[in-house]
Amino acid sequence: MRVLAKGIIEIPGTTLNLIITEGEGIKIRQENRNFIEMTIGKKSLEADINNDKYYGLVCDHIIPLEPSNSHSENLLRYYKEKVLMKWAIESSKLLVSEYGSLSRRIILSKEYFLLDHYRRKGSLFIILKNYFKILAERSLMNVDEDLLAGSLNALISEGYLKQVKYDDKFALGHKALSHKASYVRVFLGSMPYLGLLNLRVDVKALFHMISFLALNIRSDNILLVDLEEMTKRHMFLETDSGLIPFSTPLPMEQPYEHIRRLGGIINTTYLVKSNLDNELCVLKKYHEWTDLKWLPLALWALGAYNFDASAKRRLVNEYSMNRELKEKNFKVPKVYYISLKNKFIIEEHIEGRLFKDVIIESLKTGKGLEVIEDVLSEVAKVHNHNIVLGDANPTNMIVAEDNNVYFIDLEQAKYSDKYSWDLATLLFFTAHYIQGLSLENLSEVLQAMVNGYLRYGDVKVIKDALSPLYLRVFSVLAFPHALIKTYVDLRRMVLALSKAS
Ligand SMILES: Nc1ncnc2c1ncn2[C@@H]1O[C@H](COP(=O)(O)OP(=O)(O)O)[C@@H](O)[C@H]1O
Ligand SMILES: [Mg+2]
Structure with a gap:
């Protein structure tokens, strides 16, 4: 041959x-x-x-x-x-x-x-x-x-x-x-x-x-x-500090010094300092769903929103949706490092006020309502891209010193049309925060949320947020009198809006 x-x-x-x-x-x-x-x-x-x-x-x-x-x-x-x-x-x-x-x-x-x-x-x-x-x-x-x-x-x-x-x-x-x-x-x-x-x-x-x-x-x-x-x-995955390989020989090239633990119940989130440039960063470690704290949330949400449970999927969501929102010109922390293997991410530390604290301040003083409007209008803009934040509770947004709104916790975010879930979360968490405070400013705060959302969003989303399914989910969070007032106020607003149009 x-x-x-x-x-x-x-x-x-x-x-x-x-x-x-x-x-x-x-x-x-x-x-x-x-x-x-x-x-x-x-x-x-x-x-x-x-x-x-x-x-x-x-x-x-x-x-x-x-x-x-x-x-x-x-x-x-x-x-x-x-x-x-x-x-x-x-x-x-x-x-x-x-x-x-x-x-x-x-x-x-x-x-x-x-x-x-x-x-x-x-x-x-x-x-x-x-x-x-x-x-x-x-x-x-x-x-x-x-x-x-x-x-x-x-x-x-x-x-x-x-x-x-x-x-x-x-x-x-x-x-x-x-x-x-x-x-x-x-x-x-x-x-x-x-x-x-x-x-x-x-x-x-x-x-x-x-x-x-x-x-x-x-x-x-x-x-x-x-x-x-x-x-x-x-x-590799692209981050704001360049390409990060899926696997690097540990220990990492850029060691971080532990400062303290940050709030948050689902993951372990730490404030850390880069030894390279002394910059403050946030290190978020993802745990499996066996963590008990997840359980109540999952039970409440049963049927209301399809939560992602696995640590890896949540990390992947966080990273991918951070990139999606960034590309659409929303404010999100820079991503410096991601390890799929060890299930953590390192992000920019955003200086500013947690939206939760902004809400509480307004509930106390009746002031700062325009900031609340701005945050909600930003949420409506996200919805206009067919993205739902998934866990829109007010500890997951930061209002920076320049009043830019940052979305910091995207592990449940996804392409979906369940916008009403985000709204329900934001509105009913407000009822949760009023505990121990007088109810006198609650209506104004809720009105500011509705007004802000309606800058870019649809009144139907607010109406759907009042569905009995969500109400049941959040009834565990707030005292009944605050919850009922929230619900009645919002119904009134929605009705007024429907009549006006
Ligand atoms: N990039 C960030 N900049 C500033 N603070 C942050 C940042 N990421 C998280 N935090 C703080 O840590 C808390 C918990 O982080 P988060 O990502 O929401 O974790 P969890 O999934 O446990 O809620 C936040 O509520 C916020 O106070
Ligand atoms: Mg959070």
């Missing part, structure tokens, strides 16, 4: 020679411990690229190949490009299945696509984990930068990837993002572990060879860091 191209891979202890010929089939020849020759027919190689005929195990050896002679270069290049594109498409789709809505914010370096492929292979064929690690390492060493960049750029024009403002980095394109989660199952289903008993002769030979090579690798030749970890170092 005519030889089309030749290449070699140095695997510790062995040299693997790979020969691509015309025709079909796989042949393996082992001269001694240190020399293995694998001959692949062009048709078989292409069937593995196009249909995973050999479970991609032939493709896995293409990228790390070094051409044995100059006339092998072009053909190897051609196949390498095909393999790289195939892997990058697979990885992109799987990223969407794994990270859901966050996937559109993930930024990837070129190397990600190589590492992710071998990472997945290693986790499917567990006993060959170290072997795939070696192939990953060889691939990183031998891959031609231009070829890798070229393959990924081709996927930009196909819509799988998207250019970002960072050099040599990529985000997912619309074609990958529109992919449905079922892909994972399809992919895993195509890996026939159980079918191994019934393998064709050529596949058996291939497995035989790989197992031999894998067993030959001495553990001192294996990279210490694992592939999972390495892959995550090539995935």
Whole structure:
């Protein structure tokens, strides 16, 4: 059979020679411990690229190949490009299945696509984990930068990837993002572990060879860091202090000094100081829902709002919705650092007054109503983007010294049309804060909320906020007389507004 191209891979202890010929089939020849020759027919190689005929195990050896002679270069290049594109498409789709809505914010370096492929292979064929690690390492060493960049750029024009403002980095394109989660199952289903008993002769030979090579690798030749970890170092999220990898070797580069705990019942939020520039920051650590304090809130809200419980999802919400609101020109704290692995986020510390304190002050003095109007009008603007804050209680907004309104707790925020839930939260928390105070300014405060909201919002949202479902949820929060007065006042306002229009 005519030889089309030749290449070699140095695997510790062995040299693997790979020969691509015309025709079909796989042949393996082992001269001694240190020399293995694998001959692949062009048709078989292409069937593995196009249909995973050999479970991609032939493709896995293409990228790390070094051409044995100059006339092998072009053909190897051609196949390498095909393999790289195939892997990058697979990885992109799987990223969407794994990270859901966050996937559109993930930024990837070129190397990600190589590492992710071998990472997945290693986790499917567990006993060959170290072997795939070696192939990953060889691939990183031998891959031609231009070829890798070229393959990924081709996927930009196909819509799988998207250019970002960072050099040599990529985000997912619309074609990958529109992919449905079922892909994972399809992919895993195509890996026939159980079918191994019934393998064709050529596949058996291939497995035989790989197992031999894998067993030959001495553990001192294996990279210490694992592939999972390495892959995550090539995935990034954008923050206000640049790109943050999904995984960095701890301890963090920029240590923070603990100052004190801040309020908040759901997470543990700390005021910290950066040792780098002495700036005050907020570190928010997310706990699992097993935390008891969550339970009552969840029970109250049962059916009223669909809360996200898992720590990871809440962190992802906080980050993604912070970015969404920022892009829409709302005021949110800068994000300096995010760790999905250790479930915390570090943000800018906003100087100012908690909206809760603003409300209490107005309930006491009847003054400062224009600030309340401003906050509510900001909430209405958020709603106009089809975003609900989810936990709009007044400890989650800060009125800064320049009177800008900051949204600081976005872990339950999402795209939704349950605007009335936010309004109910804001209005009924006011009834909660009046405890121990005289009721004389309550109507003015509520009126200011309604007026502020109506600058950009719809009266129907306020009307819906008075639904019995919400009333039941919040009846645990406030004394009945404050709650009833709040309800009666608001009904009156809504009725007056409906009549006027
Ligand atoms: N970026 C920030 N700037 C200033 N204070 C903050 C910031 N983030 C949180 N806080 C303070 O910490 C409290 C708790 O934080 P929050 O994010 O609301 O956590 P929780 O989910 O536990 O309510 C807030 O009510 C506020 O007083
Ligand atoms: Mg909060």
